Amino acid sequence: MRAIGSYIKCASATCSEKSTDLASSLSRSASSLKSSHMSQTSFQKIIAQLEKTYGRPQPPQTSDPLEMILFENVAYLVSDERRERAFNALRDQIGLKPTDILSAAPDRLLEVARVGGMRPEDRADKLQFIARTVLSEFQGDLRQILKWPVARAKKALKKFPGIGDPGAEKILLFSRAHPIFALESNGLRALIRLGFGEELKNYAATYRSAQEAVKDQLTSDSVEDYVWLICAHLLLRRHGQELCKRTEPICTSCPLTENCRYWRDNSLRLSRGKIGAKPSPKK
16 A cells, blocks of 8 residues: 555544644654664664655655545556545545545546546546445444454455555554554565565565564564654655665665665675676676
């Protein structure tokens, strides 16, 4: 599931108040949220180094679970900027309430979906399905699940298209319902390369291996610290997008190579050029 950065505006006063509180909290640096540098775990030092490199992450401006689900489904295989435009179009032209979406003229909803890239008909159908599900199964208020136990809340969120375990856990983290160390694909890739977890036979297994590897690195205060966990999520995501890319990672510019398993295993090849480049044949 994609990170929702500064580009989503809240649809309700309650959401705005929560977001203002989170923005105020995030104004503290990720590194300052922990105790002294000497007592930091290696994972906490990594997050602090990423903050030095990228700066403080822009806080998410919504804590509303329905808005995050709509943001995920309004676009497909597009940049963050284009996804933002599609979401803003949905908010401004249709509305974000289930009743707004279901009462919208089909051609207007399709027009909004076209802003979000390919297969707009499928996405318009998904938006209507999301709205119907919120009304029929959650009495029009999805926020009630934020008070439920983790397993029950995740099961409810996974009823919606595009939401698996990682996406559900991110929603519960960003809404400050449960302090789960959630990851998206870019952040997961960066963590695996750093040596936290293993790349296993499927995404779910790899995801869990990274969470297990980090679990012992979270001190008693950080595991309950929503602000720090959200910072870690956003910083790892940005690192995976900008330097620790899926193909052709820019390892020579990475601030984490000293403790990176991937760099140790591939440094000779990476320092010669592109990740995909083969060594020159011997003469």
